[in-house]
Amino acid sequence: xxxxxxxxGVSVTFDGFRAINNLSFRIGPAEMRAIxxxxxxxxxxxxxxxxxxxxxxxxxxxxxxKSISLRGMSEAxxxxxxxxxxxxxxxxxxxxxxHENLLxxxxxxxGPFAVLFYxxxxxxxxxxxxxxxxxxxxxxxxxxxxxxSHGQKQWLExxxxxxxxxxxxxxDEPAAGMTPAEREHTTNILTEAAxxxxxxxxxxxxxxxxxxxxxxxxxxxxxxxxEGSLDHVTANQDVIDVYLGR
Amino acid sequence: MKNSFLMRNPSTLIxxxxxxxxxxxxxxxxxxxxxxxxxxSFVKTLGKTLCLGLVAIAMDLVWGYAxxxxxxxxxxxxxxxxxxxxxxxxxxxxxxxxxxxSDAPIPPTAEEITDAIGHQxxxxxxxxxxxxxxxxxxxxxxxxxxxxxxxxxxxxxxxWLAFRSRVAGVYLSILTQAxxxxxxxxLFQNDSGLRGNNGLSGLQNLPGLEAAxxxxxxxxxxxxxxLALGLGxxxxxxxxxxxxxxxxxxxRDDEARVRFLGYSVESYKLALFTVTACxxxxxGALYYPQAxxxxxxxxxxxxxxxxxxxxxxxxxxxxxGAVIGAGFVSLVSSWFTxxxxxxxxxxxxxxxxxxxxxxxxxxxxxxxTLFAPKGIAGLFDLAAHRRWxxxxxxxxxxxxxxxxxxxxxx
Ligand SMILES: Nc1ncnc2c1ncn2[C@@H]1O[C@H](COP(=O)(O)OP(=O)(O)OP(=O)(O)O)[C@@H](O)[C@H]1O
Ligand SMILES: [Mg+2]
Numbered sequence: 309x310x311x312x313x314x315x316x317g318v319s320v321t322f323d324g325f326r327a328i329n330n331l332s333f334r335i336g337p338a339e340m341r342a343i344x345x346x347x348x349x350x351x352x353x354x355x356x357x358x359x360x361x362x363x364x365x366x367x368x369x370x371x372x373x374k375s376i377s378l379r380g381m382s383e384a385x386x387x388x389x390x391x392x393x394x395x396x397x398x399x400x401x402x403x404x405x406x407h408e409n410l411l412x413x414x415x416x417x418x419g420p421f422a423v424l425f426y427x428x429x430x431x432x433x434x435x436x437x438x439x440x441x442x443x444x445x446x447x448x449x450x451x452x453x454x455x456x457s458h459g460q461k462q463w464l465e466x467x468x469x470x471x472x473x474x475x476x477x478x479x480d481e482p483a484a485g486m487t488p489a490e491r492e493h494t495t496n497i498l499t500e501a502a503x504x505x506x507x508x509x510x511x512x513x514x515x516x517x518x519x520x521x522x523x524x525x526x527x528x529x530x531x532x533x534x535e536g537s538l539d540h541v542t543a544n545q546d547v548i549d550v551y552l553g554r
Numbered sequence: 555m556k557n558s559f560l561m562r563n564p565s566t567l568i569x570x571x572x573x574x575x576x577x578x579x580x581x582x583x584x585x586x587x588x589x590x591x592x593x594x595s596f597v598k599t600l601g602k603t604l605c606l607g608l609v610a611i612a613m614d615l616v617w618g619y620a621x622x623x624x625x626x627x628x629x630x631x632x633x634x635x636x637x638x639x640x641x642x643x644x645x646x647x648x649x650x651x652x653x654x655x656s657d658a659p660i661p662p663t664a665e666e667i668t669d670a671i672g673h674q675x676x677x678x679x680x681x682x683x684x685x686x687x688x689x690x691x692x693x694x695x696x697x698x699x700x701x702x703x704x705x706x707x708x709x710x711x712x713x714w715l716a717f718r719s720r721v722a723g724v725y726l727s728i729l730t731q732a733x734x735x736x737x738x739x740x741l742f743q744n745d746s747g748l749r750g751n752n753g754l755s756g757l758q759n760l761p762g763l764e765a766a767x768x769x770x771x772x773x774x775x776x777x778x779x780x781l782a783l784g785l786g787x788x789x790x791x792x793x794x795x796x797x798x799x800x801x802x803x804x805x806r807d808d809e810a811r812v813r814f815l816g817y818s819v820e821s822y823k824l825a826l827f828t829v830t831a832c833x834x835x836x837x838g839a840l841y842y843p844q845a846x847x848x849x850x851x852x853x854x855x856x857x858x859x860x861x862x863x864x865x866x867x868x869x870x871x872x873x874x875g876a877v878i879g880a881g882f883v884s885l886v887s888s889w890f891t892x893x894x895x896x897x898x899x900x901x902x903x904x905x906x907x908x909x910x911x912x913x914x915x916x917x918x919x920x921x922x923t924l925f926a927p928k929g930i931a932g933l934f935d936l937a938a939h940r941r942w943x944x945x946x947x948x949x950x951x952x953x954x955x956x957x958x959x960x961x962x963x964x
Binding site for chain 2: 359361382384385387388393399402404408411412413418419420424427428468472
């Protein structure tokens with residue numbers, strides 16, 4: 309199997325506290341992966357490292373067919389390479405409409421000049437409409453996103469993520485604050501996306517993870533504790549001790 | 555025309571129309587071209603106010619839209635003034651020198667003329683040599699280019715250093731203020747080459763146009779300032795209306811999120827900082843010929859702080875708010891500090907506005923920041939809401955039910 313992202317031997321220390329400890333992780337170009345683990349295990353920090361927000365102290369982060377290193381690249385550059393990210397707290401631009409949010413995320417040239425002279429092409433507008441349809445916000449296209457409910461903001465952020473057309477989606481707790489029906493819809497969108505790209509989902513909700521029906525990585529104290537199918541890792545005694553058994 | 559830029563941005567159209575009406579009315583009431591109800595000095599005040607409106611637009615772009623609280627934009631404004639001032643002073647001094655030398659029995663050589671000009675200009679600082687920075691002072695075209703280039707280059711270098719190291723927020727404000735302070739302290743020195751604290755003077759006299767009385771010149775500058783303000787407004791409205799506007803407002807509200815969308819936040823900040831510095835330079839180049847004099851005190855950090863106060867009171871994040879704030883506050887300010895406002899006698903104490911105005915201004919700033927963050931421009935919202943309630947895209951009722959609110963407005 310070929311690899312899209314390969315993280316090996318990565319460590320990061322915050323004021324002497326080792327949040328990520330010699331972590332290794334790899335994912336293929338069209339694969340779904342769930343990451344679970346207790347609070348403070350380093351799941352969000354792992355995403356911070358891949359997206360360039362946190363600089364690791366050591367280790368390698370290799371990307372794509374040519375295995376270029378993401379270490380040392382700026383966040384914006386990494387995003388342009390095709391890494392999209394959804395935050396734990398929904399972060400959308402509240403002062404702008406759903407349409408503006410989606411249009412800004414839409415995959416297009418990102419330089420100041422190109423953006424200054426950008427005029428939405430017909431296909432861009434069609435794509436925005438289609439995305440809005442997909443995330444159930446078609447009727448809210450012209451509303452300020454700050455007026456949306458918590459769940460709708462989650463949706464909008466997922467929509468923005470899809471609009472970027474990333475090769476790797478990093479999704480931090482997407483189902484938080486969603487109703488069961490919304491959760492199911494989210495599962496569908498993510499599994500659909502994983503057919504053509506890599507998707508990494510961090511989630512605490514075991515039911516949600518079960519429905520994703522994918523390989524699971526368990527993080528604990530900044531390192532991989534177990535990896536495999538959900539049934540395999542939930543049967544693991546270490547996992548039961550540190551995570552499930554509490 | 556339905557989808558043209560102006561139609562989609564009605565506030566721009568209204569602003570431009572108001573500006574045109576203002577200019578025509580002032581012209582019609584002026585001493586030179588009309589009824590003579592407005593004195594020449596007041597025409598100059600109004601012309602200068604338009605320039606302040608333009609620099610306020612620049613400030614609103616960087617601060618109101620992109621969230622960069624720059625305390626350096628009045629320095630760029632002043633630099634623009636210095637650049638045009640150099641040409642004005644040089645050319646006028648040359649005219650004077652040549653006419654006074656024309657009586658001499660032997661015609662003066664070019665070198666003698668240059669020496670005499672140098673002596674005239676730099677005598678006050680005990681020198682007569684032309685410093686290197688005056689190299690292009692004899693060329694209007696080059697000095698006009700420098701009006702844009704010098705503030706732009708300074709902003710670019712400063713911004714490149716600051717934004718690249720991710721200096722943001724309060725730290726950036728302090729850094730821009732330090733730059734402004736350093737610049738003004740440097741200009742205060744006699745050997746800065748720009749006549750130290752004397753500054754450049756006599757700028758109201760246009761070389762070669764001595765025949766035109768100030769009443770006429772003041773109207774020309776009013777027109778030029780109105781044109782510059784109108785064009786600046788259009789440019790700014792165009793910049794903020796599209797995706798670029800979306801991105802910079804995104805940077806203001808959540809910089810990190812914009813980065814994760816793949817936009818290089820630093821390039822956007824740098825581009826905007828530089829472009830607005832150029833706009834500020836142009837505004838300054840139109841302002842100081844109307845003021846007649848520029849000196850380093852004009853560049854002092856307090857001026858840039860005033861600029862921020864104007865924009866805040868007018869309503870940041872809205873272009874007409876910035877212009878209204880600059881116009882309103884600076885006019886009221888000069889009324890109070892000019893000694894025109896009547897003192898209020900309380901019996902035991904007399905309120906002298908010259909002393910008290912700053913306190914009133916400071917309190918209004920605090921009040922606006924705390925209770926009316928949209929500033930004066932927020933009043934327009936109140937008026938607009940009364941007429942067009944914000945329906946959040948709800949349908950419009952049985953008749954127009956098929957239309958969404960947005961379609962119906964078009
Ligand atoms: N910038 C930082 N500075 C200091 N400590 C940090 C920083 N970021 C994370 N940490 C610490 O690193 C550890 C891992 O945090 P992280 O947010 O990655 O956990 P998580 O697995 O996402 O937890 P949760 O399930 O609660 O979201 C925590 O103990 C946290 O306090
Ligand atoms: Mg987390």
